[in-house]
Amino acid sequence: MGVVGVAGVGEPLPPLPQRSGPGRADAVVPRPAPGSAALEARAISKRFGGIQALYRADLSVAPAEVHAVLGENGAGKSTLVKIVAGVIPLDEGEIVVGGEVLHLASPRDSQAAGVAVVYQELSLIPELSVAHNLLLAKLPKRAGIISMARANRLAEEALAALGLGYIDPRSPVRGLPLDQQQMIEIAKATMVRPRVLVLDEATSSLGGAEVERLFGLVRSLRDQGTTVVVITHRMGEVWTIADAMTVLRDGRTVGRFPVGAVSQNEVVALMAGQDVRTIFPEKPALGAARPALELRDVRLRPDRPPWSLQVRRGEILGLGGLEGQGQRELLAWLYGTAKGTGTVLMDGRPVRVRRPSDALRHGIVLIPEDRKAEGLHLELPVRWNLAMATLRRRSHFGVIRMRAERDFADEAIRRLKIKLNSPFDAASTLSGGTQQKVVIGKFMAREPSVLLFVDPTRGIDVQTKFGFYEMVRDLASAGATCLLYSSDTEELVGVCDRVAVFCDGVPARVLQGEEITQDAVVAASFAVVEAAG
Ligand SMILES: Nc1ncnc2c1ncn2[C@@H]1O[C@H](COP(=O)(O)OP(=O)(O)OP(=O)(O)O)[C@@H](O)[C@H]1O
Numbered sequence: 001m002g003v004v005g006v007a008g009v010g011e012p013l014p015p016l017p018q019r020s021g022p023g024r025a026d027a028v029v030p031r032p033a034p035g036s037a038a039l040e041a042r043a044i045s046k047r048f049g050g051i052q053a054l055y056r057a058d059l060s061v062a063p064a065e066v067h068a069v070l071g072e073n074g075a076g077k078s079t080l081v082k083i084v085a086g087v088i089p090l091d092e093g094e095i096v097v098g099g100e101v102l103h104l105a106s107p108r109d110s111q112a113a114g115v116a117v118v119y120q121e122l123s124l125i126p127e128l129s130v131a132h133n134l135l136l137a138k139l140p141k142r143a144g145i146i147s148m149a150r151a152n153r154l155a156e157e158a159l160a161a162l163g164l165g166y167i168d169p170r171s172p173v174r175g176l177p178l179d180q181q182q183m184i185e186i187a188k189a190t191m192v193r194p195r196v197l198v199l200d201e202a203t204s205s206l207g208g209a210e211v212e213r214l215f216g217l218v219r220s221l222r223d224q225g226t227t228v229v230v231i232t233h234r235m236g237e238v239w240t241i242a243d244a245m246t247v248l249r250d251g252r253t254v255g256r257f258p259v260g261a262v263s264q265n266e267v268v269a270l271m272a273g274q275d276v277r278t279i280f281p282e283k284p285a286l287g288a289a290r291p292a293l294e295l296r297d298v299r300l301r302p303d304r305p306p307w308s309l310q311v312r313r314g315e316i317l318g319l320g321g322l323e324g325q326g327q328r329e330l331l332a333w334l335y336g337t338a339k340g341t342g343t344v345l346m347d348g349r350p351v352r353v354r355r356p357s358d359a360l361r362h363g364i365v366l367i368p369e370d371r372k373a374e375g376l377h378l379e380l381p382v383r384w385n386l387a388m389a390t391l392r393r394r395s396h397f398g399v400i401r402m403r404a405e406r407d408f409a410d411e412a413i414r415r416l417k418i419k420l421n422s423p424f425d426a427a428s429t430l431s432g433g434t435q436q437k438v439v440i441g442k443f444m445a446r447e448p449s450v451l452l453f454v455d456p457t458r459g460i461d462v463q464t465k466f467g468f469y470e471m472v473r474d475l476a477s478a479g480a481t482c483l484l485y486s487s488d489t490e491e492l493v494g495v496c497d498r499v500a501v502f503c504d505g506v507p508a509r510v511l512q513g514e515e516i517t518q519d520a521v522v523a524a525s526f527a528v529v530e531a532a533g
């Protein structure tokens with residue numbers, strides 16, 4: 001068996017996929033000797049009401065190592081992180097940092113031990129400036145007065161170290177795009193020079209170029225002796241940045257390997273407890289279908305020339321390119337939430353979309369990326385969240401047909417493998433990726449004819465991702481037109497019929513058929529920007 005069992009777990013490990021391969025048999029990670037690990041979680045259990053989020057989970061990370069923690073949505077990764085951070089108490093077990101058992105009563109205790117955490121959900125205060133957010137814990141004071149000038153200067157230095165010199169430390173966080181907010185979170189965590197840095201899905205809203213920059217920073221921190229724990233659903237990243245990994249399933253540690261000792265497929269199967277099809281759905285030959293959606297003389301940015309583009313019925317058009325080149329703006333404009341000029345025709349007829357209600361009336365839906373702000377009512381039950389999108393359609397003279405609502409919600413829960421205690425659970429109690437599934441389910445409910453996806457699989461585990469790709473392809477085959485912006489190049493290449501590479505608000509190149517490869521998409525992203533510059 002090519003996989004390392006974890007000593008100290010109280011019960012037998014579930015059977016692991018039997019695969020042989022050269023060199024596998026001795027693929028054992030030496031565990032750091034007890035006490036010498038930079039960070040250890042020993043037999044951690046945690047229960048939330050009826051849900052056993054962690055059961056005797058183990059994690060052991062060597063000093064100056066980059067260690068990935070992997071697992072499906074709801075496996076317990078963030079719960080473990082929050083316990084290490086002192087945000088939630090553990091039921092049983094021990095957290096050991098640098099050989100010392102921590103008594104974690106609050107986040108302060110964990111910070112004092114040198115642990116810094118970037119959480120999956122952004123924690124910045126939107127009303128405050130970037131500098132304020134960065135220095136919240138330790139604003140420089142002179143004779144008790146906060147020196148904003150100095151704070152701004154410190155913030156500027158920290159941003160520059162991350163290649164973020166273009167962000168003004170005085171601007172409020174609120175107006176910044178999600179990816180910049182994410183980078184600020186990371187800057188904030190690294191500013192305290194932690195011994196152990198934990199990144200819980202810090203890359204999930206970042207595009208290729210920023211991920212590279214972040215990984216550069218992670219490597220240099222590691223080389224200076226910092227221990228880094230990363231949680232990600234992008235398998236490629238694990239093999240790029242991590243030295244070793246721990247796999248969780250249903251709250252238990254089920255494997256621990258050095259990177260290089262196992263294949264991605266083996267790890268995915270271990271996370272799921274079964275073999276998972278990680279094959280993109282087949283792309284059908286698109287015949288001479290008439291354009292279902294025509295964009296004419298579009299200007300997303302006033303100083304750029306107008307452009308036109310046609311998308312056929314049944315087509316999945318990918319929007320690629322570097323971050324912030326207008327991909328999100330295009331989708332927001334089509335949905336009536338961003339400025340732009342031009343004509344939109346659906347089936348040859350011009351449509352006017354000034355606000356989302358216009359878009360929805362025409363069968364255009366947008367699946368948003370910021371599930372907290374736009375997609376979910378966290379305090380309400382999952383079933384209500386799912387049903388909300390179609391209430392009007394399923395109500396009869398103002399009376400909600402409870403039966404229909406329940407059937408629809410249950411169907412979505414089943415199809416998207418949404419892991420719940422009960423459909424009445426508040427959305428806030430779900431894991432991050434599970435919340436995203438609920439958002440997708442909610443918008444699918446409208447049976448739209450044009451679907452606008454804004455980085456839809458951010459934070460979704462591998463198994464569900466591939467299920468989602470099949471769902472999108474099915475919708476397209478049934479006649480929907482899909483526009484998909486993704487920060488994940490692999491996804492653009494695997495799923496899309498054509499990929500429009502954006503540069504400064506304009507689709508500067510459109511790749512199709514055999515032309516669509518990862519290298520080509522990345523190369524085109526840089527080429528169009530250079531040509532424009
Ligand atoms: N505050 C809470 N109240 C109730 N249940 C919770 C709470 N926090 C987490 N859970 C449950 O604990 C389990 C583990 O959740 P956790 O957030 O740790 O998963 P995760 O591995 O981080 O998943 P993801 O990849 O989706 O982020 C899930 O079933 C989740 O619904």
Ligand SMILES: [Mg+2]
Pocket residue numbers: 077078079120200431432433
């Ligand atoms: Mg999580």
